Amino acid sequence: MKVQSRTPSESLTEMSQLVMPNDTNPYHNLMGGRLMYMMDIAAAICAQRHANNIVVTASVDNVSFRHPIKLGNVVTIKAKLTRAFKTSMEVRIEAWDENYCAGEVIKSNEAFFTFVALGEDGRPVPVPELVPETSEEKQLYDTAMTRRELRLILAEKMRPENATGLKSIFFPEMG
Numbered sequence: 001m002k003v004q005s006r007t008p009s010e011s012l013t014e015m016s017q018l019v020m021p022n023d024t025n026p027y028h029n030l031m032g033g034r035l036m037y038m039m040d041i042a043a044a045i046c047a048q049r050h051a052n053n054i055v056v057t058a059s060v061d062n063v064s065f066r067h068p069i070k071l072g073n074v075v076t077i078k079a080k081l082t083r084a085f086k087t088s089m090e091v092r093i094e095a096w097d098e099n100y101c102a103g104e105v106i107k108s109n110e111a112f113f114t115f116v117a118l119g120e121d122g123r124p125v126p127v128p129e130l131v132p133e134t135s136e137e138k139q140l141y142d143t144a145m146t147r148r149e150l151r152l153i154l155a156e157k158m159r160p161e162n163a164t165g166l167k168s169i170f171f172p173e174m175g
Contacts, residue, residue, distance in 0.1 A: 004128050005128050005129040005130070005131045005144075006050055006128045006129075006130060006131070007130070007131050007132070007133050008080050008082070008130065008132060008133070008137050009133065010049065010050070011046045011047070011050040011080075011081050012046065012078075012079070012080050013042050013045045013046040013049065013077075013078070013079040014042075014076060014077070014078050014079075015045075015049060015076070015077045016041045016074055016075065016076040016077075016098075017038065017074070017075055018072070018074055019069055019070065019071050019072060019073050019074070019075055020071075021071060023071075024071045026130070027068075028039065028068060028070060028071040028075070029068040029071070030068070030069040030070075030071075030073075030075060031107070032065055034061075034168075035065075035075065035095060035108075035109065036060070036063060037096060038075065038077050039063075039077055039079075039093045039097075039109070039111060039113070040057055040060075040077070040113065041077075042077040042079040042093065043057075043079045043091040043093050043113040043115065044057065044082065044115065045079065045114075046062050046079035046081055046091050047089045047091055047115035047117070049125045050081050050084065050089060050128060051084075051115075051117035051125075051128070052079075052128075053087065053117040053118060053119065053125055053127075054070070054118050055089070055115040055116060055117050055118065056115065056116055056118060057113060057114070057115055058088060058114040058115060058116045059113070059114040059151050060111060060112075060113050060114075061072065061108060061111050061112040061113070061121040061147070061151070063172050064108060064109065064110075065108070066107070066108060066109060067097055067106050067107070067109075068097075069095075069097040070097075070099070070100065070107050070148070072099060073096060073097055073098060073099050073100075074097075074098040075095060075098075075108070076091060076095070076096040076097075076098060077094070077095050077096075078094045078096070078135070079091050079092070079093050079113075079135055080092050080137075081130055081135035082112070082130075082140040082141060083130055083140070083144035083145070083148075084127045084128060084129055084130040085126060085148065086126060086127070086128075087116055087117055087124035087125060088114055088115065088116045088117075088124075088160070089112055089114070089115050089116075089117070089127055090112055090113070090144050090147065090148065091112065091113045091115065091131075092108070092110070092111075092112055092140060093111050093112070093113060094107060094110050094131075095107070095108045095109035095112065096108060103121070105153065112147060114148075118160075123126075125147065126166075145164075148175040149164070156172070166172050
């Protein structure tokens with residue numbers, strides 16, 4: 001059965017939450033683990049919408065905490081699919097900090113999450129193809145294979161010399 005293709009906008013997910021005292025550390029900043037939890041939930045919803053199946057988190061790329069999110073501010077998580085492979089999907093996450101009293105909105109974090117779609121038997125199942133529409137979506141789609149290869153190399157599931165998109169980094173004489 002051929003799986004129908006979908007666009008990134010069809011699975012776009014946005015969640016907002018007020019940062020409360022139980023979400024913060026002693027400096028009244030949102031705890032990193034709490035933020036990663038919110039990012040994982042938004043990314044999973046996005047991937048499930050695309051796959052029309054239950055998904056599990058396979059990997060999370062580097063998450064850098066660039067800007068603290070303060071107590072009382074609103075954190076907004078935006079999740080958008082960047083590429084679908086055979087059974088896995090890459091989701092880009094952006095976390096935004098909104099201080100509505102000061103009228104400021106600042107990007108706090110960004111990361112890529114990878115999910116695998118599972119069927120009722122718990123085994124990976126094919127996911128719909130992703131068809132990017134905007135120039136940004138096309139650029140993220142085009143660079144997703146390189147990010148995927150890097151993840152596989154770091155997880156020791158791929159040898160660097162087998163990575164077509166990364167050969168110029170690992171083997172400059174071949175590029």
